[in-house]
Amino acid sequence: MKVILFVDDHEVLARLSCEILEMQGYKAVSAYSAADALAKFEQQNIDVVVTDFRMEGMNGVELADRIREKSPHTPVIIVTGYGPIDGGKNVETVLQKDNLFPELLEKIKLFLGDPAQSRTPANLRPMP
Numbered sequence: 001m002k003v004i005l006f007v008d009d010h011e012v013l014a015r016l017s018c019e020i021l022e023m024q025g026y027k028a029v030s031a032y033s034a035a036d037a038l039a040k041f042e043q044q045n046i047d048v049v050v051t052d053f054r055m056e057g058m059n060g061v062e063l064a065d066r067i068r069e070k071s072p073h074t075p076v077i078i079v080t081g082y083g084p085i086d087g088g089k090n091v092e093t094v095l096q097k098d099n100l101f102p103e104l105l106e107k108i109k110l111f112l113g114d115p116a117q118s119r120t121p122a123n124l125r126p127m128p
Helices: 011-023 034-043 060-070 103-112
Strands: 003-007 027-031 048-052 076-080 093-096
Touching: 003 011, 003 034, 011 027, 011 103, 027 034, 034 048, 034 060, 048 060, 048 103, 060 076, 076 103, 093 103
Parallel strands: 003 027, 003 048, 048 076, 076 093
Antiparallel strands: none
């Protein structure tokens, strides 16, 4: 199962977002700060990181830089409520919080594939 690390200093938003991601068939892990996210990233195999832009201590772009130092191929998506931002070279995409879902799900499926398809037994998949 693909694992998504969702980072936001608003704990309720992080937990609710993880619930939505899990309903879509992903395993979702929440972190409430960049430091918490880095610790969880070290402890688990994370396939995609979704992070808030504005957080105390370290912003989402700085977190993306640290993640990509450790794992250059892990996609990082930034979400923000503060208008357009430049995510830099280590951020795959930047999404606005006011229209987060289903746009976030589309981006995750682009990077990881559709979990519903991976749960379908091979003998039940339609022939090409």
